[in-house]
Amino acid sequence: MSVATLDRPEITAAEPRPGSAGRSTPVSTGPDSRQRPDRGVRSRLRELALLPPQPGFVSLAGGLPAPELIPRAAYARALGDVLADDPAAMQYGPPHEPLRERIVDLMRERGIDCDPRQVLLTSGAQQALSLAAQLLMAPGADVLTEEHVYAGLRQALLPHRPSFLTVRTDPGAGMDVDGVRALLARGARPAFIYAMADTHNPCGVRLGRERRRELVALARRFGVPVVEDDTYGLLRYDGGWLPALRALDPEWVVYAGSFSKILAPALRLGWLVLPPRLAAGAGVLKEAADLECSALTQRAVARLLRHGFAGHLDRVRAGYRRRRDAMLAALRDHFPEGARWTRPPGGFFAWVELPDGLDADRVCDEALAEARVAVVPGSVFAVAAGAPANRLRLSFSSAAPDDIRAAVARLGRLLHRRLRHD
Ligand SMILES: Cc1ncc(COP(=O)(O)O)c(C=O)c1O
Structure with a gap:
């Protein structure tokens, strides 16, 4: 039986952070403020996930199935x-x-x-x-x-x-x-x-x-x-x-x-x-x-x-397993010391903790502009204010394995540059 593991030491301790478990999160206070932030969050995600294909650009942002695995x-x-x-x-x-x-x-x-x-x-x-x-x-x-x-x-x-x-x-x-x-x-x-x-x-x-x-x-x-x-x-x-x-x-x-x-x-x-x-x-x-x-x-x-379904699930699982493995190998090869990530046993996403001091929102903007790679900052998924600012979600579902490797290598170079300059 395999369970999700980290390829490098754990991102977080298992015990609740003070004030984390048991917190009733004041996400919203009035009717308008309750709605506006979520609208913004969702459109940022859609904006990143649905960027149109362009030459040399790789999206690791969306939860889109790979076109060739759609029957x-x-x-x-x-x-x-x-x-x-x-x-x-x-x-x-x-x-x-x-x-x-x-x-x-x-x-x-x-x-x-x-x-x-x-x-x-x-x-x-x-x-x-x-x-x-x-x-x-x-x-x-x-x-x-x-x-x-x-x-x-x-x-x-x-x-x-x-x-x-x-x-x-x-x-x-x-x-x-x-x-x-x-x-x-x-x-x-x-x-x-x-x-x-x-x-x-x-x-x-x-x-x-x-x-x-x-x-x-x-x-x-x-x-x-x-x-x-x-x-x-x-x-x-x-x-x-x-x-x-x-x-x-x-x-x-x-x-x-x-x-x-x-x-x-x-x-x-x-x-x-x-x-x-x-x-x-x-x-x-x-x-x-x-x-x-x-x-x-x-x-x-x-x-x-x-x-028309016999063997379909096996084919689809094999296709995504290849993509996941390409991403995990590239993360190991290219991401800097101090970065850690989950090893997803299924699904479409790996979750990355960037080295201390790197801000995921900023890294995402730079990844788009400089590395031509779309990824999603963890802030998009955070329910509460105060969630760690150095988390990234990387999707391995829709890009081809070679593109995943190339995109993660470009992201890795960007992170090394940031760490040298920050
Ligand atoms: C966790 C999760 N739940 C629900 C949905 C909605 O999926 P559907 O396309 O079936 O509406 C998604 C879509 O990405 C998802 O990631």
Whole structure:
């Protein structure tokens, strides 16, 4: 079994920094101030992630799948077949039952045993998170997260004007579950705990087996649901795997999955696996949002999963494993003494701590201008003010391995220059 490890000494100690665990983060104080910073953060991320391709420029910024790993031909066949023989594909209609059944099959890969009636189809994991928030949150409620989270989570929560309670992320073992216990034991009752047990975005870490058990036990004991974001959960590269949190507790874990990273983001198709008590209410919220996911897409994806999917996950995993390994080797070869990074067991991202004194926002600007490489500063993912300023997220998903090596070498040269001159 492999777990996320650091290639150099640990980024952070496992024990909470004073004032870290247990902090209710004053992210926002008034209606406007609550919304503006997140809008800015998200657009900075999109700006970096969606920069148009240019010669000599390499993006290590976005969470975009590699174009050659998107099964366009198989999807075209599935789409053509559905259009030819299924008139319901162009109509309004209920959720497509065969797709929900295929998702139930896919969930067994994550150790999850569920019923199609518990599967709610959504417009990507993004809508899954929004619906989960609508189901679980009252306006202004607390939400418990790690210090650095997927920026789209905050967007999904924005209408509910949340306050955040934060715990740290241990780069070797994932979310600081002791910190979660301390918060709950002190009386905090967040609407939910947001967790990425596998293939964490942005930190590229995996939650250890014992911490998983402990987290769901805490959820049960204190009656606080966990929203498990498993958007990258099927993309694991190192043999061993651990069951998803939902596999450990069907009552207290709301699970969000997606086809964006294993098939294509353009499908805008994801799902929730819900505890039975929440399933009916969630269906009503989905209907209120957009009636239903595209009937055509649902049918084409169901057909692809049945007829064009054999071997696909293995191919995709092998493709991303090559890219990850190219990035890790280049980091070892080119990054300066004092830099440390996670060794992601899956997903799309490595998380880098720069040597002391280097500011990641500034490095990102210089990387774009001087090295022609796009990377994302950790500040984009920080929930709370005061998070360390020297973290970077590097994505290995969409560039070719040679380009990844070249880009990391250019970044390394830039960092060496900065260290000489600062
Ligand atoms: C952690 C995480 N959750 C959710 C999403 C949203 O994904 P989707 O395209 O399925 O809406 C993303 C997208 O990058 C993500 O990284």
